[in-house]
Amino acid sequence: MNRKLDKIEKKNIYKVPDDYFNTLPGIIQSKALEESKKSSIAWSIPVIKYAVPALLVVILAGYYAFVNEQEQLKSAVELLSEVETDELVEYLAYSEITTEEILEIVELNEIDFEFENEETDLLNDSDLDDLEYVLDEFSENNEL
C-alpha cells in the first residue's frame, strides 16, 4: 500500500442522513428567526432597555473610581520611595514629631531586620543572663 498522500484517493468517508441538506435550511431559518425574536423581545422590555445602559454606566464609573484610587495609592508609595533616607532622617529630626509618635505609627511586624550574627539566640544567649544579673544588682542597690 502506498504511504504517499498524493497517491491516496482523495475521498470523503463521512455520510449524512438522507435528505439532510434539504431540511437543514428550514431548521436553521426557524432557529435564526426564533433567536432574533428572543433578543428583540428582551430589548423591547422597558426595564431591560433602560436598566442595561444604566447598569453599564454604574459599572464603568465604579471601575474608573477603583482604578483611580489604586493609581493614587500607588503614586504615594512611589513618591515616598523616591525620597533619600538621609533626607527623611533629617526631616524627622527637625520636625516636631516625637520618637514615641513615630513608634506608635510603625508596625513592628512589618520591619525586617537581621542579626549580624545569624546564630544569635535571644532565649539562650548568655549575654542576656549577664544583663539580667546587672539589672538585679542595680535594683537591689537602689532599694538600699
Added chain:
Amino acid sequence: MRLIVKGLEQSTTSLEDKELLEKLRNEETRNFAFNQLVRKYQERIYWHIRKMVIDHDDADDIVQDVFVKVYKAIGKFREDAQLFTWIYRIATNECLTFLNKKKRRFFLPIGDVEAELNNKLATSSDLDGDQIQMKLQKALLKLPAKQRLVFNMKYYDEMKYEEISEITNTSVGALKASYHHAVKKIEDLLKMELNH
C-alpha cells in the same frame, strides 16, 4: 443514508454574494436571501466542521449555530472580505471553541480529546472508507486542531493559501510550513501504521 463524495458542491442557480448581501440588508427580502445563503454554503461549511468534530450530531449543532450567528451579524459584515471567507472564519472559530470546551469540560489533555474523536471514528456507523482512508483519518486526528484545520482546507477543500490566510489570520508562509509539516507527519504515521 447518502454518501457525499465531494463536499464542495455548489448550487448553480444560487445568487451572487453581492446580490445576496443587498437582499439580506433589505427587511422585505431578508428571509428569502438568508435561505439562499444557507443553501449555497451549507455543504461546504458542514463538511468543514464535520471533518474537525467527526460526529454528525456535533457537526449538525455547530453548523446551525454558525448560520444563526451569520444571520444575527450580517448587518455588521463589512465587505472587506468575501462573504464565504467570513462564514468560514465563523465556522472555524466555532470548531475550535467546541474542541476547547470539550477539553476543559472533562479536564482532558489534548491526547484524550484525540482518543475520544478516534473512538467516534471507530464506532460511527455513518462512515464509508477503505482501510487506507480510515488510517488517514486516524493519522489526521494526531495533528493539533489548528494544523488539522489548515490541512483540511488545503487538502480536501483545495483552498488557496491566501484564502486560508484570511480565514485563520495567519501568514501564508506560516501556513505553508504548517501544511508541509502536517503532510510529512501524516505520511510518517501511515508508514508506521501500515508496517504493523
